[in-house]
Amino acid sequence: MNLGLLLLILLKVSQDALGVQVYEGEESVLLRFEVDVSVSVRSTVVWSREDLKQEKVHVRQASGDDYGDQNKLYTNRTSMRADALQTGDLSLNLTKPAVGDSGTYTCTVRRRGQLLNTTEVELLVKAPFPVWPWIVAGVMAPLLLLAVSVGLIISLANKAMKDRLRDQLRVVEVAEGTESVELTCTTKADLTGQIQVEWRRSVPKYMVIHIYKDNSNQPVQGYEGRIEMKNEPLTESSIGQKDLSLTLKKPRVDDGGVYICTVYKNGEIMRQKIVVLCVRETWIKTIRGSCCAKKAAAEQRAKAGRRKKEEGEATEAQTLTTEQSV
Ligand SMILES: *[C@@H]1O[C@H](CO)[C@@H](O)[C@H](O)[C@H]1NC(C)=O
Ligand SMILES: *[C@@H]1O[C@H](CO)[C@@H](O)[C@H](O)[C@H]1NC(C)=O
Ligand SMILES: *[C@@H]1O[C@H](CO)[C@@H](O)[C@H](O)[C@H]1NC(C)=O
Numbered sequence: 001m002n003l004g005l006l007l008l009i010l011l012k013v014s015q016d017a018l019g020v021q022v023y024e025g026e027e028s029v030l031l032r033f034e035v036d037v038s039v040s041v042r043s044t045v046v047w048s049r050e051d052l053k054q055e056k057v058h059v060r061q062a063s064g065d066d067y068g069d070q071n072k073l074y075t076n077r078t079s080m081r082a083d084a085l086q087t088g089d090l091s092l093n094l095t096k097p098a099v100g101d102s103g104t105y106t107c108t109v110r111r112r113g114q115l116l117n118t119t120e121v122e123l124l125v126k127a128p129f130p131v132w133p134w135i136v137a138g139v140m141a142p143l144l145l146l147a148v149s150v151g152l153i154i155s156l157a158n159k160a161m162k163d164r165l166r167d168q169l170r171v172v173e174v175a176e177g178t179e180s181v182e183l184t185c186t187t188k189a190d191l192t193g194q195i196q197v198e199w200r201r202s203v204p205k206y207m208v209i210h211i212y213k214d215n216s217n218q219p220v221q222g223y224e225g226r227i228e229m230k231n232e233p234l235t236e237s238s239i240g241q242k243d244l245s246l247t248l249k250k251p252r253v254d255d256g257g258v259y260i261c262t263v264y265k266n267g268e269i270m271r272q273k274i275v276v277l278c279v280r281e282t283w284i285k286t287i288r289g290s291c292c293a294k295k296a297a298a299e300q301r302a303k304a305g306r307r308k309k310e311e312g313e314a315t316e317a318q319t320l321t322t323e324q325s326v
Contacts, residue, residue, distance in 0.1 A: 019122025028095040031121040033107045037088045043111045045084065047092045049103050057105065058092055060084055073100065097125045173278040180249045185261035185273040186241040191234045196264040197244050199227075201257055209259075210246060226250070251279045 022029045031047070042062050048055040052071055058078040059066040062085060070078075079093045090107060102125045109117045174181045183199070199210040210227050211218040217229050228247045237243050244261055256279045263271040 019124060021124045021126065022097050023126050023128055024097060024099050025128045026097060028093055029097045029123065029125075031092040031094065031105050031107075031123060033090045033092075033119045033121065035088045035090060035109055035117045037086070039109055039116045040085045040088045040090060043085060043109050043116060045080070045090050045107060045109055047078070047105055047107050049105055051103050057094075060090075094123075097123070099125050099127055101125050168272060169274045169276070171276045171278070173280065174251055175280045176251065176253050176282050178251060180247050181251045181277065181279075183246040183248060183259050183261070183275040183277065185244040185246070185275070187244065187263065187271050187273075188241050189263070189271055191242050191263070191265070194266050195234055197229075197233065198262045198264065199246050200260045200262065202260060212244070248277075251277070253279050253281055255279050 020029060020031060044062070045060040046056065047058040049057055049071070052073075054069065054071040056069040056071060057074050058070065058080060059068075060080050065080070067075075074094070077095045079095075080091065081087065081089055084090050090109070092105070092107070094101065102123055105121045105123055107119050107121070108115060170184055172181060172183065185197075185199075197212040198208060200206065200208050207220075209220050209223050210229065211220065212229055212233060215232075215234075219225075219227060226249050228249070230243050230245065233244045234242055244263065246259070246261070248255060256277055259275045259277060261271075261273040261275070262269055
């Protein structure tokens with residue numbers, strides 16, 4: 001048996017089990033019943049609902065419709081084919097079905113009081129589709145989708161930013177007196193073209209400390225002999241990266257700060273790596289430092305006080321000058 005046929009059968013079975021289903025507000029609904037003409041001819045057909053006090057929904061006699069005992073719920077709402085008894089099609093047409101019409105409808109066919117045939121039809125009239133699910137589906141769902149996607153984008157962007165920062169930022173800590181420290185800057189980027197690598201120091205003072213340009217190192221005054229870069233830094237090392245790292249010899253406490261490695265390609269910034277360098281004092285210095293800390297602090301305070309006083313005087317002098325010039 002193929003699947004389509006199976007589905008069709010299942011659908012048919014479930015439809016039969018469910019009876020007739022309509023939504024309130026529909027024009028009409030048909031409760032089907034057909035019998036052999038030999039049964040229907042000259043018979044009396046009664047459609048009824050046994051759950052109602054006044055059971056009769058529709059009565060058809062050989063002489064015509066009989067609304068005498070009809071339940072008032074069904075006034076002007078029921079009809080049968082005019083030739084129902086002649087054709088055997090005893091279906092009941094119910095107009096403007098309402099939720100209250102739901103129930104079991106029984107149709108009986110009698111001739112001179114004798115029951116010839118009968119059937120039951122289950123009718124379920126569902127409340128009209130409420131509006132709010134459509135609002136939910138039509139308005140809320142897209143909004144929700146939008147919110148979710150925006151959230152997702154933000155969190156992805158956030159993660160990307162964090163990843164980039166982690167990739168860009170490195171913190172190195174060494175003790176003073178160490179032979180050398182490496183300020184790492186590696187990249188897998190394509191370094192063909194006109195490449196310039198610039199190492200800058202931004203804290204405590206902004207300054208360029210090393211430039212690699214036109215395939216040669218160009219050390220900067222004040223750092224000669226203390227800074228070294230790899231030979232041919234633009235060629236790939238064994239791990240597939242270009243190593244633009246800087247080696248700082250004999251780092252001092254005042255070398256601590258933020259170092260930025262910037263790679264320019266054809267004059268435009270291509271990559272940037274940040275290395276934060278912390279140089280710890282040696283233990284001898286630390287002890288000496290803490291011994292002298294009070295004295296130093298006192299001196300500092302005194303100095304600051306003096307400076308303030310001087311500044312104050314300077315400001316006064318300036319004010320005087322300004323007033324004089326006015
Ligand atoms: C009622 O009619 C149906 C369809 O014509 C028929 O299959 C069934 O046997 C009848 N039932 C009785 C009790 O005569
Ligand atoms: C039923 O139809 C008749 C004739 O059209 C009308 O006079 C009567 O008011 C209707 N009754 C109801 C309950 O609609
Ligand atoms: C049921 O009655 C309504 C109103 O008279 C009519 O429009 C509709 O076509 C009828 N349905 C059937 C299946 O006869």
